[in-house]
Amino acid sequence: MLPLYDPNDWEAGMKLLEDLTTNAYKVQQQVLEEILTQNVHTEYLRSFLSGHSDKKPFKERVPVVYYEDVKPYIERIANGEPSEIISAQPITELLTSSGTSGGQPKLMPSTAEDLDRKTFFYNLLVPVMNKYVDGLDQGKGMYLLFIKPEIITPSGLMARPVLTSYYKSKNFRNRPLNRFNIYTSPDEAILCPDSKQSMYCQLLCGLVQRDQVLRVGAVFASAFLRAIKFLEDYWRELCSNIRTGRVSDWITEPSCKKAVSLIVSKPNSDLADLIEYECGSKSWEGIIKKLWPRTKYIEVIVTGSMAQYIPTLEFYSGGLPLVSTMYASSECYLGINLKPLSKPSDVSYTLLPNMAYFEFIPVEKNHEESEEIQCSSVSDENCTQETRKARMETVDLVDVKLGHYYELVVTTFTGLYRYRVGDILMVTGFHNNAPQFRFVHRRNVVLSIDTDKTNEEDLLNAVTQAQRLLEPLGFLLTEYTSYADTSSIPGHYVLYWELKMKGNNDLPELDQNKMEQCCSIMEDSLDFVYRRCRKKDKSIGPLEIRVVMPGTFDALMDFCVSQGSSVNQYKTPRCIKSEEAIKILDERVIGRFFSKKIPFWEPFRM
Template sequence: MVPSCDPNDKEGGLKLVEDLTTNANGVQQQTLEEILAQNLETGYLRGFLNGSTEKEMFKKNVPIVNYEDVKPYIERIANGEPSEIISAQPITELLTSSGTSGGQPKMMPTTVEDLDRKTFLYNLLVPVMNRYVDGLDEGKGMYLLFIKPEIGTPSGLTARPVLTSYYKSKNFRNRPFNRFNVYTSPDETILCLDSKQSMYCQLLCGLIQRDEVLRVGAVFASAFLRAIKFLEDNWKELCSNIRMGNVSDWITDPSCRNAVLNILRSPNSELADLIESMCNVKSWDGIIKKLWPKTKYVDVIVTGSMAQYISTLDFYCGGLPLVSTMYASSECYFGINLNPLSKPGDVSYTLLPNMAYFEFIPVEKSGASTQGVDCNGDLSLNCSLKHVDDEEDVRGEAVDLVEVKTGHYYELVVTTFTGLYRYRVGDILMVTGFYNNAPQFRFVHRKNVVLSIDTDKTNEEDLLNAITKAKIFVEPLGCLLTEYTSFPDTASIPGHYVLFWELKMKGNEDLPDLESSIMQQCCYTMEESLDYVYRRCRTKDKSIGPLEIRVVKHGAFDALMDFCVSQGSSVNQYKTPRCIKSDEALEILNAWVVGSFFSKKPPLWEPFRIEAK
């Protein structure tokens, strides 16, 4: 059973946190027992456990798996087979993950009860934030929340992103009345499928109610910055709507339009003039504090790949605290930040032991390689993580939640109530300490991901595949691609992928002037070759800008290696980093650039379909 948590009961909520973290080991064992007892007769577990619910039997016989291992079971359910293949409770929908497999989103099973479990975690955030920030019940939150399209499956189950699932649920619509849960955005604007209309209407409502706003945010830092850029482009029209007391004609979604008009109500030239005076300036430094003067913090995820946006957020938000409240994924909601006002680089999440059964595969640091990139943005000369990938070793080394050690690195493995058993999430975490008896973790990075701007996660294999297809266009010119690296450029909004290509002629000739059309085709081909989520972000969501290739002269990567060696890297074991975030390293490569080229059109994108088999 999911414990009850009333967001209006501050003391009760904090007591729940104390109880769960104090008895972390006991709650974990009880959680595993409940999962096994409930799902023992599923087709998946029956073959491994032979009727036993013993933890030792579970850890000995049930293998640690990845998505490719469980994908056939999930696809069978999507095609109409019963949930009992993996879950005793009916699977009510499939959650599409931002991680990809074969160019398509992963699909994760979920149930009605799991929706209650997510709601429990959201409700628990309220007393935690109230513990650190006073007066949150005296105003509203301007949260910019969006949904994405749904996908039908042959079984009739809906497949959609986890946040879309939650925002469209009765749990969200009927959330307990609490000023913390009151948003400036009416539900109708959040549920509008046209992202441009949704963004415009949510910002309009937020500006109208500016004096009531005590916190602002979005789920990810990238989405919040995209909203600021949208505001930069549309503030004149927004002010005109406020001044005239009406909504622009292009807002055609009737529910959305009516909801906004209920808030706008009448002309307000005084407010329009005030907002106009704040926006019509040369610099938008601190614009969030100016437009919403009572704001106490900015609620956005700034851990993991979102850390690259911290300096830009600081510029626009004028030093307001950046708060990452929770750690979650499509597979499972994991835990919360019990010290929400900590600096972004110090954020640690406490995994709640009743959310799932957690195990951890140790990963060790390798000081010899330059392949990794430090999560704080510096070139990682000693931060590459060597993974223990041998299956026999993995089974023996996976440890329980309370057995992890401070300062050590682990890959997260979950067993959920919804049909995932010993599933490798792919997140690398570092233990920073304990709260009572529950460990706290810092998110280090997503395993194997080298580039990310928004919800995209491009790994080294995908990047190499895209480059291999693109470089074909320069080979007829006699050019060889001798080296490459990349970085996510977030200096502009939206951010975009940048590739450094070192090209050399097959003979001894100097590199000729490259035709823009050929290099633009290389850029486009790379984008076409990247996965479904990248193409959706680039084409439909427009949360990623055009891919850029910067061609560098022969010798640029020798200069990069010299820099790395000067910083302590071993010459014998040096490998070109495939993603760079060090300012010094980027300066070196940029000094060798002889040409910069962008993709001139977005890649093709269509919503994927699940075909019956």
């Protein structure tokens, strides 16, 4: 299912994309046939299909599942049982999810062929960007990429984040040097196991090669902003290294230091003076364009929960476009943004039909499942046959409808069958016969006190409405998270905000009335059920905003990484449940504010 083509032949790449999207139905049927034919005799599929590999019995008998349903099979492989439990191809490693939205990281099976599929996917990004941005072959990309140390399972298989797997693979290290694969960071800096040394060295290399940088970025917007914060803390030392042509002594990882020293090999006082001048300015507004003047865009994921970083990115960017090129997960790589220069709010991804077999569970606009399904797993003894059948009534890729919401279900080449990824998507259009989707939010990332259910999108909308009150005062909301405080009766929503002034790093002077108004605006922006619970039922107390000192969310990230999250894949959790994480936030609170008025509510009318 992986067509061969020259990744440097951009016309061939675009033609391939056109063929895949035009023949989406045919490709999807071929994908399912290949997966079933290859894996029908695995223990997992045999228990449902009894050797049949047709689509009809697959849809009728194989259940749509959550991670908890397949976890026992994956853990058996991690503990040394053969791959044939779920995959006819050998499982070569286990990929860990970011583990920041639902607890501990999940383990996803992967095969050697899967690396080739990811490489194919990355290569298709090249012709798309070539179509919209000229001259990218005249320089380099400053991408801040990181790895995480592997965990060795009892079977000897590595368990590691998907990007760590890719960066450490021969596919990445032996990549063809086309315009997308020439980075300012040497591989040794990307592969440095010490994230602080890696960050420092990658920024140092990016500054030394500033005149060659045509694009900058990281995987997620949060990681890129963390790099800017790191630059704020270390620019003086970085300038000293550039001035002397010598890397700091605390950079001790041998291969990294050697590779970086070859780049920072000559003293450059003029460059050090220029960087000192820009970084020493009172305001860092537009700092990216000032430090890397040839940059054409910033490549970071700014969809979903990353959307809240857009104002801060725009402040630092100097007007550069924010580009989200791809949609991927630990389960499999999924889709490409075929209009990469579109506004972040308009970003849609076209799912590539040869990446996996895609199905979709229709959900209502409020993102609840259309069917009143009570069973949460295939092992639920209370599940009736009728209920199981209802749960399997999914929609195929080419049959989704414009404007409708769906939860993504994937069947992969690596041993996941009808697996609920947990992403809620909305159909925004079609490219040829392949639908395009806007990422809405992760399923079940919610705040709830009573009958209210606030999802990630609704929370972001409320925060966005409230922060507008502070923008005229020169405040930037750099990070936020939340939790449902049920320690008192009634319980209430708590929002943690980290604020900074646009022109400097001084602690903002918080106006009591303004902050209380922010609390009220948030409540007015939340949904009907929340406002009913606040006003009529009185089952929810006033919303609270706790402003935390600068650097608090860096400490939160450090904690999450210490618990197993990946630096490279880290996303600030929008809802916190860990008592230790809440303690980290509460220890750094510098102001607490509550809504002083009851939000508007009236009985629902048709």
